[in-house]
Amino acid sequence: MEALVTDNLTRISKFFLLGLSEVPEHQSLLFSLFLFMYLVGVMGNLLIIMAISLTPKLHTPMYFFIANLSLVDICFTSVTVPKMLLNIQTQSQSIPYAGCLTQMYFLILFLELDNVLLAVMAYDRYVAICHSLHYASTMSPTFCITSVSVALIVTNIYPLIHTLLIDTLSFCASVQIHHLFCELYALLKLSCSDIHVNELVVYTLGSILFVTPFLFICLSYMHIFSAILRLHSSQSKLKAFSTCSSHVAVVSLFYGTLFGVYLQPSSSYTVEDSVATVLYAVVTPMLNPFIYSLRNKDMQQALRGLFSWSKVQSW
Template sequence: MTEGNQTVISWFLLLGLPIPPERQHLFYALFLAMYLTTVLGNLLIIILIQLDSHLHTPMYSLLSNLSFSDLCFSSVTMPKLLQNMQSQDPSIPYAGCLAQMYFFLLFGDLESFLLVAMAYDRYVAICFPLRYTSIMSPKLCVGLVVLSWVLTTFHAMLHTLLMARLSFCDNNVIPHFFCDMSALLKLSCSDTHVNELVIFITGGLILVIPFVLIVVSYARIVSSILKVPSARGIRKAFSTCGSHLSVVSLFYGTVIGLYLCSSGNPSTVKESVMAITYTMVTPMLNPFIYSLRNRDMKRALGRVICKKKMMV
């Protein structure tokens, strides 16, 4: 398609991962196994929470939404990567690229907000145990989830609309395995100052502020524990917050490593590894972290299995 003397791009080519051709099949099998594990693991958590009445609490309601977010987040990039590796066709249409960017931002941001809500839930549970039921009411829990969806939808739509106004002329090769927003901005032949300004402003709101709120919540938790130090209280705090802290460390550690500590080169092995960790490994490990370190989830799984056996 042409516009004046410029060729307007309607397709992009995803460069993919720097994998030698002789190892393509090995990595394809690895990534497929990771994706299937992510889907099955997160689905298991969602189903357990729905089936077991003991898990119908604010904490597990938020966890169910987090698992759904992880499942969708991984599904934004993994199927296309697997398809490209299998067919050796790295093309993606312009509309498909914008759609992938939109859902990538949506579910990535949603995870950040849900982790904040879960940190607040743990803060109330430990610092105000007698008022936990009244503070973390079902109404508040639903409100936190709805607010998270509204804010992330607005943020993702804002960046997608700003990206849609840009023109892409000569270079259509994206040095990544998905339509990363920063990579697309570097390919544009339009003025991207507005996009970069919005990224700078909203980046603090979406990532920095939630991270600070989580740190403040856990600082208050630690302060509350130190006021009445006891081995039992410390064990309870670790059992209550250990899984969430592990997920927060994994999520924000990879995000900071990818977007704040990356080199200036658009495509490096280090950045590819960080992107894989952020988009594939983190959603896959979250179910294991919550199931292996959470007694309630283990008991719920045991109850569900026992019910199935009794029905048989």
């Protein structure tokens, strides 16, 4: 363990990420698995962004938010997976102290951005179905750009607070993180300092920032489903449900893994929880492009057009 001791406070110079398994035979399998998921996730989200950007028909608020979600998902996985793959490939588990805190900062930041974007997308669907006549004026380009800009500014506050609070802690017992990346709860569990303030921030500010968008999404869909059920035509009901199904699937996948990890004390954090964080940090961003394109005919047409255009350019 490398550390500097000043004023009775242990200052760590690096941490060691132990990953999901320390068995040498598992490393090549883990490397191949995470490399595959990372490449699929990045390429899938890039295709979504390109298809939306190059298809005028998709220049609508809903697809604007989907493109931003894809961009955030690329950043989300890029914060953690490349370092993870480098450590496996070089057989080095170390990560600098500053690098660890930086990774934690951006992990929380992009997690929050995902959270807020999903809430804004729920509002978009609510306006489209419940107030369709006012959709163009409500979901104006100014509103869309402003909402994303404000979300980017606001979501920087929470990870900054945690980064500053973590920096005041001492890690005098161990610097071995039983995780693939520097996750907040994993770091808090290592500290030999009093972490009550850190946990207070998680349960107060964290609850507000994460639970509030979730409740907003639930409320929006209560109104949406109520409005859909009032429609007389079965075809109209099916069409309205189809416009929401992809978003509902993404929300369910995202919050199902997220709440499984963070709605518990940091002291009860286990290796099994690290697997759950991998699900929302790696698997969910990889699956989102498939979810949004699987049952979306406009997106499928845009992707086919993108591939056709690339073939023409190659000739």
